[in-house]
Amino acid sequence: MRERRLPILATIVVFLLLYAIGGFYFNNFLTTRVFGNLLTDNAFVIIAAIGMTFVILSGGIDLSVGSMIAFVGIVMAVLVRDGWHPLTAALVLIVFGFLLGALMGYIIDAFEIQPFIVTLTSMFMLRGLSAVISQDSVPINHPFAEAFGSFRIPFPIGKGWLSAEALVMIACLIVALIIAHRTRFGANVYAIGGDAQSALLLGVPVRKTVVGVYALNGVFAVVAGIVYALYTSSGYPLAAVGVELDAIAAVVIGGTLLTGGVGLVIGTVFGGLIQGLIQTLIIFDGTLDSWWIRIVIGGLLFVFIVLQKGIMRSVTALGSQGAA
Amino acid sequence: MTQEIEPRVTMRGICKAFPGVKALEDVEFTLHPGEVHALLGENGAGKSTLVKVMTGVYQCDAGTVTLDGKEVHISSPAAAQDLGINTVYQEVNLVPTLSVAENLMIERQSSVFGFISWKKTRERARASLARLGLDIDVGRSLGSYSLAVQQLVAIARALDRETKVLVLDEPTASLDAHEVETLFGVLRDIKARGISIVFITHFIDQVYAISDRITVLRNGRFVGTGPVAEVPRMRLVTMMLGRQVEGHTGDRPSPDTIKMEGEALVSAKALGKSRYLKSVDFDLRAGEVVGLAGLLGSGRTETAKLIFGAERADLGEIRIDGQPVSLRTPKQAINLGFGFCPEDRKHDGLILDLTVRENIVLALQSKQGIFRRVGEAEQNRLADEMIKALGIATPDAEKRVGQLSGGNQQKVILARWLVAKPRLLILDEPTRGIDIGAHAEIVALIRKLCAEGLALLVASSELEEIVAFSHRVLVMRDREKVKEIVGQDITQAAIVEAIANS
Numbered sequence: 001m002r003e004r005r006l007p008i009l010a011t012i013v014v015f016l017l018l019y020a021i022g023g024f025y026f027n028n029f030l031t032t033r034v035f036g037n038l039l040t041d042n043a044f045v046i047i048a049a050i051g052m053t054f055v056i057l058s059g060g061i062d063l064s065v066g067s068m069i070a071f072v073g074i075v076m077a078v079l080v081r082d083g084w085h086p087l088t089a090a091l092v093l094i095v096f097g098f099l100l101g102a103l104m105g106y107i108i109d110a111f112e113i114q115p116f117i118v119t120l121t122s123m124f125m126l127r128g129l130s131a132v133i134s135q136d137s138v139p140i141n142h143p144f145a146e147a148f149g150s151f152r153i154p155f156p157i158g159k160g161w162l163s164a165e166a167l168v169m170i171a172c173l174i175v176a177l178i179i180a181h182r183t184r185f186g187a188n189v190y191a192i193g194g195d196a197q198s199a200l201l202l203g204v205p206v207r208k209t210v211v212g213v214y215a216l217n218g219v220f221a222v223v224a225g226i227v228y229a230l231y232t233s234s235g236y237p238l239a240a241v242g243v244e245l246d247a248i249a250a251v252v253i254g255g256t257l258l259t260g261g262v263g264l265v266i267g268t269v270f271g272g273l274i275q276g277l278i279q280t281l282i283i284f285d286g287t288l289d290s291w292w293i294r295i296v297i298g299g300l301l302f303v304f305i306v307l308q309k310g311i312m313r314s315v316t317a318l319g320s321q322g323a324a
Numbered sequence: 325m326t327q328e329i330e331p332r333v334t335m336r337g338i339c340k341a342f343p344g345v346k347a348l349e350d351v352e353f354t355l356h357p358g359e360v361h362a363l364l365g366e367n368g369a370g371k372s373t374l375v376k377v378m379t380g381v382y383q384c385d386a387g388t389v390t391l392d393g394k395e396v397h398i399s400s401p402a403a404a405q406d407l408g409i410n411t412v413y414q415e416v417n418l419v420p421t422l423s424v425a426e427n428l429m430i431e432r433q434s435s436v437f438g439f440i441s442w443k444k445t446r447e448r449a450r451a452s453l454a455r456l457g458l459d460i461d462v463g464r465s466l467g468s469y470s471l472a473v474q475q476l477v478a479i480a481r482a483l484d485r486e487t488k489v490l491v492l493d494e495p496t497a498s499l500d501a502h503e504v505e506t507l508f509g510v511l512r513d514i515k516a517r518g519i520s521i522v523f524i525t526h527f528i529d530q531v532y533a534i535s536d537r538i539t540v541l542r543n544g545r546f547v548g549t550g551p552v553a554e555v556p557r558m559r560l561v562t563m564m565l566g567r568q569v570e571g572h573t574g575d576r577p578s579p580d581t582i583k584m585e586g587e588a589l590v591s592a593k594a595l596g597k598s599r600y601l602k603s604v605d606f607d608l609r610a611g612e613v614v615g616l617a618g619l620l621g622s623g624r625t626e627t628a629k630l631i632f633g634a635e636r637a638d639l640g641e642i643r644i645d646g647q648p649v650s651l652r653t654p655k656q657a658i659n660l661g662f663g664f665c666p667e668d669r670k671h672d673g674l675i676l677d678l679t680v681r682e683n684i685v686l687a688l689q690s691k692q693g694i695f696r697r698v699g700e701a702e703q704n705r706l707a708d709e710m711i712k713a714l715g716i717a718t719p720d721a722e723k724r725v726g727q728l729s730g731g732n733q734q735k736v737i738l739a740r741w742l743v744a745k746p747r748l749l750i751l752d753e754p755t756r757g758i759d760i761g762a763h764a765e766i767v768a769l770i771r772k773l774c775a776e777g778l779a780l781l782v783a784s785s786e787l788e789e790i791v792a793f794s795h796r797v798l799v800m801r802d803r804e805k806v807k808e809i810v811g812q813d814i815t816q817a818a819i820v821e822a823i824a825n826s
Contacts (some may be wrong), residue, residue, distance in 0.1 A: 156748045184431060184437040191430055194421035201417045202481075203402065261421035 007255030011290040018277040031162025039166035043082045045226040046272035049250035050176045053222025053268045058213045059260030060115035064122035066243035072225025077138035077235030086144045105211035130237035135235040143147040148230045176265045191259025228310045237254045262277025328728030331358045338387035347373040351546045358518045360658035370544040379411045380404035387673045408488035416474045419465030425449035452480045472503035491522045511643040557824035589779045594640035601626040602804040615790040616783035618800030624783035628752045632664040633657040663741030676726030681707035687744045710739035731762025748779045789814045
């Protein structure tokens with residue numbers, strides 16, 4: 001048994017269990033429509049969480065994601081209002097996200113400052129900037145935005161469909177899987193998260209990797225912001241408050257160790273979907289207050305953190321019985 | 325010198341200074357192809373600095389390095405690796421959360437169309453381990469394997485390139501006897517391939533088991549080099565310790581002051597901990613000083629820590645006042661009336677930002693528990709009393725400890741334990757890093773405390789001081805007590821002989 005794969009198994013079990021509970025208690029739960037909506041509604045959080053996975057795998061954290069989503073939304077809305085094509089705005093914003101992330105990564109590594117603090121500054125600045133650009137919600141009216149919103153690929157069975165949001169998420173997932181598991185950059189992210197000092201001695205370019213991780217996360221956060229803006233057809237300076245924490249929760253529930261070095265991108269997708277499922281279940285129930293979503297996710301997080309601690313002990317136990 | 329074999333590496337006139345310290349002064353080192361060359365010396369001898377010059381971690385201030393007859397300038401670890409000089413450090417510098425294959429192949433994975441092929445990469449990892457006779461599941465995380473396997477993986481990684489020189493920095497420090505044998509088997513194989521091995525160790529027996537030649541450094545200077553057969557143990561130990569070994573005993577306590585009767589306060593029987601300390605036994609009575617002598621890594625500090633409960637013994641037994649006890653935590657030892665002054669004052673003992681008074685009352689406070697605060701007046705009285713009794717040179721009790729000299733810091737630690745009225749005081753290297761004057765004061769203090777009826781267990785690398793204050797000396801070698809010397813027989817020569825003989 002590869003101990004490192006245990007957390008992801010636990011995640012999948014929880015996911016299936018929640019699905020079974022839904023199917024057992026509610027009619028219409030096991031339909032492609034519910035599944036399609038699950039993907040659509042959670043696409044932006046999952047995209048942000050995929051980016052966050054790299055950050056956490058490297059042993060860091062990024063708190064600026066929620067603010068970045070709001071900032072992207074408001075800038076895009078204003079630019080579209082001023083006559084830009086949404087895709088041009090998106091491209092410019094992606095470059096911006098990449099550069100800001102790279103800068104944060106550089107500061108974190110070069111000055112040895114806690115990622116928590118560095119990304120906190122971006123979190124404040126981006127949120128403040130969003131409000132300076134516009135205090136109010138700005139609608140996005142553009143033929144492209146409408147086409148994006150009404151795009152749908154029907155599932156072969158049932159009444160459900162795959163939305164554009166879900167497609168972007170799946171594309172992000174594929175790119176992330178390749179980066180994480182098929183490139184040296186990805187291997188190096190795991191290495192510096194496991195033990196940065198050793199990684200350096202093994203010849204891993206630590207600086208380049210850290211800068212790359214935050215730049216990559218910047219891009220994912222911007223894409224999440226674009227998806228969110230198109231999903232809500234607007235930009236709003238107070239949007240997506242705390243989404244970085246939802247993303248972190250998705251990563252952890254998805255089996256990635258907060259200390260870095262161990263975890264899978266695919267786990268994060270399940271982590272995000274689990275949060276979405278809990279939300280769906282509580283909405284289906286209809287009697288419970290929506291705050292119960294938080295309570296259940298909190299409890300789940302707690303269980304996963306304790307589970308991980310136990311697994312980590314067995315993985316790094318020196319001279320364990322598994323020795324040859 | 326024979327001209328037939330051209331040396332692989334020659335280092336001449338190597339000097340390296342750090343602010344305030346001359347780490348290396350005019351050191352020379354010659355490494356032949358296909359030999360295991362042991363590099364020996366006590367703490368601060370300059371072994372690691374010399375090796376780090378060779379592996380490009382440090383740049384030497386003066387001197388030349390030649391590799392295969394050509395002068396080379398090794399500017400970084402990467403440059404050293406390009407030249408075929410690879411290092412395996414004592415602390416396995418691999419990533420425990422990654423798989424064995426990932427560790428072996430990081431930054432050199434096989435790729436297909438620019439993307440990593442893990443199948444090919446794993447095959448190559450398996451092949452490189454097979455060369456060392458290791459057949460394990462390379463997909464499992466490294467951390468799940470024993471330290472010995474991790475060590476072999478580190479060696480396999482170091483050998484993956486065009487290796488000419490393999491530097492092993494204390495590779496056996498945390499291995500057991502069987503694992504050491506396996507490692508030595510691998511080293512003999514590597515040697516047979518013409519690769520030169522620099523082997524840093526503290527274990528004399530291992531030097532004689534595996535090495536072809538020896539080089540000894542002391543205090544940053546070159547002491548000597550030669551084939552292992554021409555350096556008997558006795559001479560090697562003398563070279564390392566660097567003391568003129570005469571029969572001189574110094575000012576010894578006369579034997580009639582030694583209380584050999586009476587019940588032992590502490591009695592250890594075959595006490596040990598697997599992978600940490602093999603075995604030590606001794607009796608310690610009130611009013612007695614037992615010295616722990618031996619080379620670095622021989623088990624001095626380890627013994628002290630086991631007796632204080634800082635490490636948990638799992639072999640043998642320890643009796644206190646005749647009652648068998650199992651010491652699990654320092655707290656327990658403190659409650660039994662034990663005190664411990666660790667080797668590294670700054671890391672393990674003193675809190676430099678607190679005042680002299682605060683540091684002194686710390687142990688007493690922790691003994692009483694947090695709910696019974698030691699009163700302000702009491703604190704001041706105790707601090708003043710100790711400052712006077714031990715002659716701590718400080719203007720007043722409110723000075724921060726970090727501002728005192730090393731000798732005075734050491735006295736503050738002693739004071740801390742003394743206010744708690746201990747029955748046994750364990751001192752590890754009590755005179756490390758303090759000047760000569762303070763040195764003599766500490767030795768005098770140890771004698772005075774002993775005369776007052778305290779039992780002391782003192783570990784030290786300074787033979788002179790061990791001889792000066794001990795009633796009995798336990799000589800440690802390779803993590804085991806090898807000899808006990810009592811009373812008039814305690815001389816530096818006797819201790820050196822016990823360390824050297826196997």
